Amino acid sequence: MKKSKRKIAWLLLCVVLLACVVQPMRAKAAVGVVTSYEKIVWGLTSGRYEINGIRAFCSEYQQDCPVVGTQIVSMELCENEMLRKALYYGAGGPKNVLGDDERAHVLTAIAISDANIGEVTTGVKEKYDVFYWDLVNHPEKYPEPPSY
Numbered sequence: 339m340k341k342s343k344r345k346i347a348w349l350l351l352c353v354v355l356l357a358c359v360v361q362p363m364r365a366k367a368a369v370g371v372v373t374s375y376e377k378i379v380w381g382l383t384s385g386r387y388e389i390n391g392i393r394a395f396c397s398e399y400q401q402d403c404p405v406v407g408t409q410i411v412s413m414e415l416c417e418n419e420m421l422r423k424a425l426y427y428g429a430g431g432p433k434n435v436l437g438d439d440e441r442a443h444v445l446t447a448i449a450i451s452d453a454n455i456g457e458v459t460t461g462v463k464e465k466y467d468v469f470y471w472d473l474v475n476h477p478e479k480y481p482e483p484p485s486y
Contacts, residue, residue: 372408380440384447393430397421399451419482423473424449426483433483436469445469 370390378384385403387394389410396403416422427435428446436442449470473480 369410369413371410372404372406375403375406378440378443378447380444382444382448384444386443395425395447395450397450397454399448399455418453420453420473421450422483423477423480424453424470427473427480428469449473 372387372389372394373391374386374388376386378386384399385396387396387404424446425431427433428449429436429438429442430446434442436445445468448467452467452470
């Protein structure tokens with residue numbers, strides 16, 4: 339896949355995640371623009387993004403980062419239960435259980451990517467993936483996010 343097509347696919351998935359945060363059950367995010375990017379490092383590197391000023395995460399950990407100013411031209415509905423829980427209970431979510439430091443951001447980003455494409459393809463070892471493994475092994479601790 340060409341680099342430009344990968345970036346577009348990555349951004350579409352990023353908007354899916356944005357939609358899950360804004361309205362977790364039946365979400366629709368406004369098309370927009372990547373308005374900020376910050377490199378976050380906690381053992382692994384991740385990006386902290388905003389689309390139209392709203393936090394967004396990469397849903398495919400190993401993809402290239404979009405640059406500020408990149409236009410988001412499409413979106414998809416998010417109904418992946420594990421991904422919704424990662425967004426709801428992770429960094430920046432309404433019921434954040436991790437905090438908002440570098441560790442919380444990286445663990446949330448990994449959980450989102452794992453929920454979206456699977457742990458095998460993220461290349462992330464379990465020691466970094468504490469939040470995701472807790473969601474998988476103890477889902478009763480994390481009730482289904484509400485429908486809006």
